[in-house]
Each structure stands twice: as C-alpha cells, then as structure tokens.
Amino acid sequence: MTDQEILAGLAEIIDEIAGVPADEVTPDKNFVEDLDIDSLSMVEIAVAAQDKFGVEIPDEQLKDLKTVQDVVNFVSKNS
Amino acid sequence: MSSSDRVSVVVTGLGATTPLGGDVASTWSAMLAGTSGVQPITDDWASSLPVRIAAPAAEDPVSVVGRVQARRMDRCEQFALVAAREAWADAGSPAVDPWRLGVAVTSGIGGVGSTLSAYDTLREKGWERISPYTVPMLMPNGAAGWISIELGARAGAHALVSACASGAESIGYGIDMIRNGRADVVVAGGTEAAIMALNIGSFAVMRAMSTRNDEPSRASRPFDKGRDGFVLGEGAGVVILESLPHALARGARIYAVAAGAGYSADAFHISHGSPDGAGVRFAMTSALADAGLSPSQVVHVNAHATSTPEGDPLEARAIADALGPAAADCVVTSTKSMTGHLLGGAGAIETVAAVLALRDRVVPPTINLEDMDDEVTIDVATKARPLPPDVGAAGPMAVLNNAFGFGGHNVTLAFTEYTDAEA
Numbered sequence: 001m002t003d004q005e006i007l008a009g010l011a012e013i014i015d016e017i018a019g020v021p022a023d024e025v026t027p028d029k030n031f032v033e034d035l036d037i038d039s040l041s042m043v044e045i046a047v048a049a050q051d052k053f054g055v056e057i058p059d060e061q062l063k064d065l066k067t068v069q070d071v072v073n074f075v076s077k078n079s
Numbered sequence: 080m081s082s083s084d085r086v087s088v089v090v091t092g093l094g095a096t097t098p099l100g101g102d103v104a105s106t107w108s109a110m111l112a113g114t115s116g117v118q119p120i121t122d123d124w125a126s127s128l129p130v131r132i133a134a135p136a137a138e139d140p141v142s143v144v145g146r147v148q149a150r151r152m153d154r155c156e157q158f159a160l161v162a163a164r165e166a167w168a169d170a171g172s173p174a175v176d177p178w179r180l181g182v183a184v185t186s187g188i189g190g191v192g193s194t195l196s197a198y199d200t201l202r203e204k205g206w207e208r209i210s211p212y213t214v215p216m217l218m219p220n221g222a223a224g225w226i227s228i229e230l231g232a233r234a235g236a237h238a239l240v241s242a243c244a245s246g247a248e249s250i251g252y253g254i255d256m257i258r259n260g261r262a263d264v265v266v267a268g269g270t271e272a273a274i275m276a277l278n279i280g281s282f283a284v285m286r287a288m289s290t291r292n293d294e295p296s297r298a299s300r301p302f303d304k305g306r307d308g309f310v311l312g313e314g315a316g317v318v319i320l321e322s323l324p325h326a327l328a329r330g331a332r333i334y335a336v337a338a339g340a341g342y343s344a345d346a347f348h349i350s351h352g353s354p355d356g357a358g359v360r361f362a363m364t365s366a367l368a369d370a371g372l373s374p375s376q377v378v379h380v381n382a383h384a385t386s387t388p389e390g391d392p393l394e395a396r397a398i399a400d401a402l403g404p405a406a407a408d409c410v411v412t413s414t415k416s417m418t419g420h421l422l423g424g425a426g427a428i429e430t431v432a433a434v435l436a437l438r439d440r441v442v443p444p445t446i447n448l449e450d451m452d453d454e455v456t457i458d459v460a461t462k463a464r465p466l467p468p469d470v471g472a473a474g475p476m477a478v479l480n481n482a483f484g485f486g487g488h489n490v491t492l493a494f495t496e497y498t499d500a501e502a
Contacts, residue, residue: 017147017150018147019145019146019147019148040151040211040212041211043211044210044211047207047208
C-alpha cells in the first residue's frame with residue numbers, strides 16, 4: 001500500500017469517526033491541535049485503522065502518533 | 080423562608096422534543112388539538128413482547144445534533160441537547176457569567192440503549208470494539224454534562240434521579256440553585272430514550288403497561304375506566320429558570336414565575352403508591368406553601384396520571400384533598416394521554432405544557448377519557464378547555480405539575496402568572 005493510499009484510507013476513517021472532511025486530513029495536521037480529535041476518538045480511529053490496514057497500533061505507540069504523517073509512517077512501516 | 084425575602088425565579092425559555100413534535104410550538108399545537116403520538120412498534124424486536132405500542136419522538140435527534148456528535152451521545156442525551164438549545168434560544172441566549180449559569184438536567188434511566196448495544200458489542204466482537212464513548216453515553220448525568228459544555232455553564236451541572244419524578248425534581252433543584260444564590264440562570268429539565276425491548280419487557284412484567292396493541296392511539300387513557308397501563312414515550316423538555324432581577328435587567332420575556340416546589344416520599348412500597356395518597360397530598364400542599372399560594376389560586380393541574388389502574392384514582396383523590404373546596408374550580412389534565420409516559424422526561428415536558436396553559440389560558444385535553452372512573456371526582460378536561468382570565472382577589476393565577484416515581488418519590492411544581500407586583 002502506498003503512503004497516498006494509507007492517507008486516503010485514514011482520511012475516510014477520520015471523516016467517519018470525527019467528522020473532519022477528508023481534504024482537511026493532510027500529513028502535517030496534528031490530531032489534537034489541528035483536527036480537534038480527543039483521546040477517546042483516537043482509540044476508535046486506531047481500532048478502525050487496525051481493521052482497515054491490518055496493523056495493530058499498541059497503546060504505547062498510539063500516544064506518540066501526533067500527526068497524520070506519524071500514522072501513515074507507522075502503518076507503512078508495519079504493514 | 081417567606082416568598083418576600085428571597086429572590087423570585089422566573090421561566091424565560093422553553094424547549095421540547097416530544098412524540099407530538101420536534102419543538103415546543105409543534106408539540107403545543109398538537110396537544111391542544113388532542114393528537115395522539117402513540118404508534119405500533121413494527122420492529123422485529125417487539126414481535127414477541129406483550130406490548131407493541133409506544134410514542135416515539137416525532138423528530139429524529141440525529142438530524143438536529145449531527146452524525147458525528149450523535150456517535151458520542153446516547154439518544155437521551157441527544158434529545159436533551161435539542162431541547163436545551165431550543166430553550167436557550169427561546170430565552171434570547173442570555174449573556175450570563177459562566178460561573179453563574181447552572182444545569183439541572185437528568186434522565187430516569189440514563190443511556191440504557193448505549194448500555195445494551197455496548198454489551199452486544201462486547202459479546203460479539205470483544206472489548207476493544209466497544210465505543211470509547213460508552214461510559215459518557217450510559218451515565219445518567221451525561222445530558223447535564225453535554226449541556227454544560229455546549230453552553231459553557233460552570234456553576235454546576237446536576238442530575239438528580241428519582242425515576243419518573245426526575246424531570247420535575249430537576250426543575251425544583253434549579254429553582255433552589257437560584258434561590259440559594261448559586262446561579263442567576265439554570266437550564267433545567269429531563270429526558271428519556273427507553274423504547275427498547277428490555278425496558279418494555281421489564282415494565283410489562285410488572286403489568287404496568289397498556290397492551291391495547293390494536294388501538295395505539297386509544298391506549299393511553301388516564302382516568303378512563305378502560306385504562307390498562309401506561310404507554311412508553313420518549314423525548315425531552317427543558318426550561319430556562321432565571322432570577323427575576325437578572326431577567327428584568329436584560330429585558331427578558333417572562334413566561335411565568337417558578338413559584339415553588341414540594342416533595343415527599345411515600346415510604347411505602349418500591350413501586351406502588353401509598354393508597355391513602357398522603358405522600359402526593361403532602362407534596363402538593365408543600366408546593367402551595369413554598370409558593371405562598373392558596374388553593375383558590377390554582378386553576379389547573381397537569382397530573383402525573385399515567386393511565387395505570389392503580390395510580391390515577393389515587394392521584395385524583397390527593398388533588399381533591401390537597402385543594403379542598405377549590406378543587407371544584409380547578410381543571411385537571413393528563414397530557415400523557417397524547418405523549419405517552421416519558422419517564423424522566425415526563426415532569427419536564429409537562430412543566431412546559433403547564434406553563435403554556437397558564438400563558439394561553441387554555442388546558443390541553445385528556446384524550447380517550449370516554450368513561451370516567453367512578454372514583455375520580457375532580458374536573459378533568461376532555462377537550463381543550465379555556466381558563467378564566469384571572470382569579471380576582473385571590474391573587475396571581477397558578478398552575479401545578481405533579482410527577483411521581485418508583486421508589487415513592489412525589490414532586491409538585493407550582494407556577495404563577497408574572498405580574499409587576501413580583502418585582
């Protein structure tokens with residue numbers, strides 16, 4: 001899966017769970033500060049990402065994934 | 080404390096979403112027209128239940144709060160937010176110090192729908208797949224929390240729980256918050272979203288619900304000889320309570336004075352009302368005393384009367400006892416004949432109805448009352464009934480709202496017309 005495909009899939013998840021339009025989900029965005037996503041929604045996003053990409057995101061990793069690019073990199077590296 | 084040395088509390092905003100309409104105006108006009116909100120439940124989950132009727136909300140709250148917000152809120156919280164937004168706007172979105180703005184909004188049961196669906200998810204897919212918002216969705220104080228966040232209300236957000244008296248008790252608590260000096264404005268009310276198999280089964284097994292499945296619109300018939308139990312409704316009611324000086328200072332439109340509240344506990348049985356009606360009578364006379372009212376000022380009671388064989392005549396007797404000879408000039412109604420029973424939302428939407436009855440000088444009907452129970456001697460409106468323009472020398476005109484809950488909770492709220500003498 002290319003980074004672009006991961007980004008598109010992630011944007012779809014974030015739209016569904018947090019209502020952020022897909023075109024706002026760009027690599028540089030910080031989940032908390034830019035997209036107003038709280039820690040509870042991040043848990044949902046992580047579970048949905050696991051289902052979509054087949055990559056488990058452990059809690060200790062999740063807290064370090066601050067930006068959209070961080071998630072794309074994590075999925076890319078572990079898939 | 081007498082009514083002269085404490086701050087007056089007034090009602091400056093109303094909000095509701097009910098089986099009769101998605102807002103106050105549509106609910107009120109449907110009530111005056113005598114419309115039933117009761118419908119058959121056609122979903123599969125009801126097919127094996129003895130009760131297959133209910134009064135669902137007329138408007139889906141998801142369409143108002145939005146899809147993403149709705150994912151994080153139980154349906155009862157959504158109803159409460161919808162009603163709170165309407166009430167707040169209706170009050171003119173008052174400018175108020177956040178630390179002087181309180182919330183007292185509750186539910187009788189809480190987010191039971193969220194509890195049930197989370198349990199299904201737990202069993203079918205495992206704990207990781209439960210929504211991380213499950214706890215805030217199932218807790219009965221969730222509605223109060225969401226409303227405080229929405230409005231930035233920081234004087235305290237409370238959720239008193241007393242089953243079907245919860246909504247009225249919350250409004251009473253809101254009055255106290257202002258009288259005690261904790262707040263200038265309080266958003267108060269109740270909500271419920273419990274039309275689901277477990278709840279219907281649980282009430283049905285108590286033999287508390289109507290099984291008139293073939294005639295949904297005729298099933299809720301308070302005070303009628305043919306009544307056979309209540310019909311479950313859903314929705315929310317919210318009022319904006321405000322100290323009179325605060326309301327006057329901003330030139331607010333005043334619906335009524337929230338003149339007082341009375342409470343009692345039956346201390347008798349966990350789900351049966353005390354047959355002597357002493358608890359109900361005490362709540363009513365306490366409300367009159369708290370509001371400084373004489374029975375001759377009370378022109379209307381919005382009764383709790385849920386259409387159960389046991390409860391309605393008990394309340395009717397208590398109303399007659401509490402008001403004495405003045406009961407002859409008091410018009411009683413049970414709007415549950417149209418909305419069904421909203422449990423924790425009931426006292427709140429019925430307060431909205433009572434306040435509007437006072438404003439418009441008209442009592443909405445008790446529909447389906449075709450053959451009055453012989454034990455009921457009070458005057459119950461079977462058609463929309465005009466109220467007199469005033470009660471002469473007796474003082475300001477007053478209306479009462481009764482709400483009772485399993486556990487033996489009795490609450491009566493008193494509202495009076497606003498006159499300049501209050502200021």
